[in-house]
Amino acid sequence: MKKDRRDFLKVAGLAAIAGIGAPSAFNMLLKGEATASEQSAAAAGQGEAVAAPTGKRWGMVIDVRKFVANPNLPAKCVEACHTIHNVPNFGNPKDEIKWIWPDKFEAVFPDESHYKRHEALHSMPIMTLCNHCDKPPCVRACPTKATYRMKDGVVAMDYHRCIGCRFCMAACPYGARSFNWRDPRGKDENGNPFIKTVNPKFPTRMRGVVEKCNFCVERLALGQIPACVEATGTTGAMVFGDLNDPNSEVSKVLSANFTIQRKPSLGTYPSLFYII
Amino acid sequence: MIEKALKGGSGYWAWIIFLLAIIGMGGMFYVQQYNYGLGITGMSRDVTWGVYISQFTFLVGVAAGGLMLVLPYYIHHYKDFGRITILGEFMAIAAVIMCLLFIMADLGQPIRALNVLLHPTPNSMLFWDMIVLNGYLFLNVVCGWAVLHAEYKGVKYARWVKYLIYLSIPWAVSIHTVTAFLYCGLPGRHFWLTAILAPRFLASAFAAGPALLLLVALIMERTTKFRVGQVAKDKLVTIIGYAALLNFFFVGCEFFVAYYSQIPGHMHTLDYLFWGLSHDGHTYNNLVPFMRASMLMGLVGIPLIFIARARQSGGLLALSCILLFLSLWIDKGLGLVLGGFVPTMMEGVTEYYPSVQELGITAAIWATGFFVLTLLYKVAIEVKLEQEG
Structure with missing residues (x-):
């Protein structure tokens, strides 16, 4: 007892x-x-920042109608981005690295894909890239702050700090991240380099680190717009700008159109908006 | 005390050389992986974690399973576990070492691993996992060694050891809870996003860890003079049986939620794991035979382990332990991690097949674990046998 x-x-x-x-x-x-x-x-540039209520807050509207009207536009955007950023082409889906690509409607918007959806939605090219979330799950998951959110809304990467654990890739609900499974600076069996022509103004990456779209943070710093937006020219297919400025073009487009976002129920608050 | 690991019969040395050979083979594969990159594995842009991380996840459970021996002995003074508690602690050491090796093998930039300490990030679950795993390793090395060394000297262990042992008990729970949090806190991965994941991890851990221990104990009964005792074995059966039952109850809960709610996102991965998932006119089902075998082995293993005890049959006991261990190994060490990546975040399906190099490295890390386990158990049972004269 x-x-x-x-x-x-x-x-x-x-x-x-x-x-x-x-x-x-x-x-x-x-x-x-x-x-x-x-x-x-x-x-600025460490960990997970709150959305800036004032100052610059970058965002993008993608007008899918314009991409339908200009069928060569998606490839042009991809080409512009991948060339400027030294994105390697390994020629197979297993090792694939991509920052921006066109995908199917039902792949990008699974929650909007009901069984009676319009015929036109089946072949629509939806440009897909990092959403630069206000509450990025990848930044929450990263154990070294190698990926971080800047005050202006850009989710950026430090390739030199990344340990290659790929926790961010498991955490990203948008499939926006790629891993360097092999040396991107190398050559294939036939001696062709994976990066066709190296752009000396942007760093190439090394094997074993994660990478993704950086909203052209290096161009924004020089006052330029992202390369993909530039590639769309005057079509208005991609509108980039300051969401905090009510007079910016992106704010005007947002207030004049009905837009949707990817997986809004997850509460990540993407900086990308789509007009279908 | 360590010198006891340097003396042994021919069987002992043959086993050691066998393990070293596997480790050497894996070492060569690792050099290949290190030079080529992780592209040498079967992992891809869509399935970004493979056997390394799934083995890691499973082995955290084996490590936590040591709790089921430490807790009854030190908290409830269950004397019949006196001979095997040390085995539980030493198994935890071997398991955590394997976990850490699997993480290192999985890193794209292993030489940067210490960045986790250099830039501590409390919002990352991986940061916490590193803390709890290394802490648990430290606690078990110190407690296990101190207790055994005191026994070797014929004295009672120092008082401070007791407090570390008490600390190791909630710590064991924490390692598997944090490991579950790696998965269940990620938005968008419906299969992992379940509050029952940590409890389920713990239940399967408390079955798998002791099952492996009981199996090793039965092997040692044949190869050494060391006996864990009938009472301890019978008690282990209770622990393994109920923990496994609890695990399958939790699995059943997952099935209910998915299939009663009929929410596609919740059903997809279970479809893929147990029936095959159709997508774009192709059925993807490479894990189905494994998952069904896991379910079958579990459901046979649970009644069998109680029957084995009732009949006092060593053979049946060993068989049921093997069945349960394999069942839980497939469930967590294969299906749980790989299943989470199907469907992909772009609603596609990519299947994963490990490469030869990947399997070789995996085998080598398991061999390293068994190597550590063998040395530690050799020391432990020699000391125990010596004390008993």
Whole structure:
């Protein structure tokens, strides 16, 4: 009897410790995340920043109607982006690296793909790229802050810090990330380089790191627009600009049109909007 | 004390050389992988984690399973576990070492692994996983070695050890909980996004870990003079049986939610794992035979382990342990991780087949685990036998 009581007290004590421990650990976790965001707000480019209420906040509207009207446009966008960013072509889907690509409606918008959807939706090319989420799951998952959200809304990558764990790829609900399964600077069996012509203004990556669309952060810094947007020329197929500025073209397009986003129910708050 | 691992019969040395040969073979494959990149594996843009991460996930469970021996012995003073508690702790050491090796094998840039410490990121579950895994390794090395060394010297272990042992108990729960959190906190992956994942991980861990331990104990009964004792074995059967039952109950809950709600996202992965998933006129089903075998082995293994105990049959006991261990290994060490990537985030299906190099490296890491386990168990049972004269 006495022994039973002693056992009970020990178990109860242990349970109490666990009970006290769990909430404090949870708090620590929340606090950890909070400090990370505060730091990033202070020293831009670290961790997960809150959406800037003022200042620049980049966003993009993709007008799919214009891509339907100009069938050569998707390839032009992809070409412009992949050439400028030294994206390698391995010639197989297993090793594939892509920053921007056209995909099927039902692949991009699975929640909008009901069984009576319009015939036109079946062949529509939907340009797909990183959504530059306000609450990016990839940034939350990254164990080294190699991927981080900048105050202006761009989700960027530090290729030199990435350890290649690919947690961000599991976390991204949009399939926007690619991994360098082999050396992108190398050549295939026939001696053809995976990067046809290297653009010396942008770094090539090394084997074993993750990469994705960076919203042309290097061009934005020079006051230029993203390469894919530039490739669409005057068609208006892609409109890029400051979402915080009510007079920007992107804000005007957004207020004049009905737009949809990818998987909005996940609460990631993408910076990309689509006009179908 | 370590010198006890350096003396052994021909069978012992043959086993050691066998393991070293596998490790050497895997080492050569790893050099290939290191030079070529992870493209040498079967992983792809769509299935970004393969056998490495799935083995890691399963082995975290084996490590946590040691809890089922430590807790009854140190908290409930269950004396009959006196001879095997140390085996549970040493199994945890071997399992965590394998986990860490599997993570290293999976990294694209392994030389940058310490970036996780250099840039600590508390919002990443992988950061916490690193802390809990290394902490658990430390706790088990210190506690296991201190307790065994005290026994070797014929004295009682120091008081401080006890507190570390108490700490190791919730810590064991934490390693598998955090490992489940790696998966179940990711939006968009419906198969993983389930609150029952951590409980299910723990249940399968508490069955798989002790099942492996019981199997090793039965092997040692044949190859050494060491006996864990009938009472301890019978008790292990209770633990394994109920934990496995709980695991299958949780699996059943997953099935109910998916198929009763009829929400496609919840059904797709289960369809793929157990029946095959049709997509664009093609049926993808390469994991179906494994998952069905896992289910069958589990459902046969549970009653069989209780029958084995009732009949006091060592052969049946070993068979049921093998069935349950394999069942849980396929369930978590194969289906859980690979299934999460089907369908892809673009609603496609990409199947994964591991490469020869990948399997070789995987075998070598398992061999490393068994190597560590063998050395530690050799020391442990020699000390135990010596003390008993």
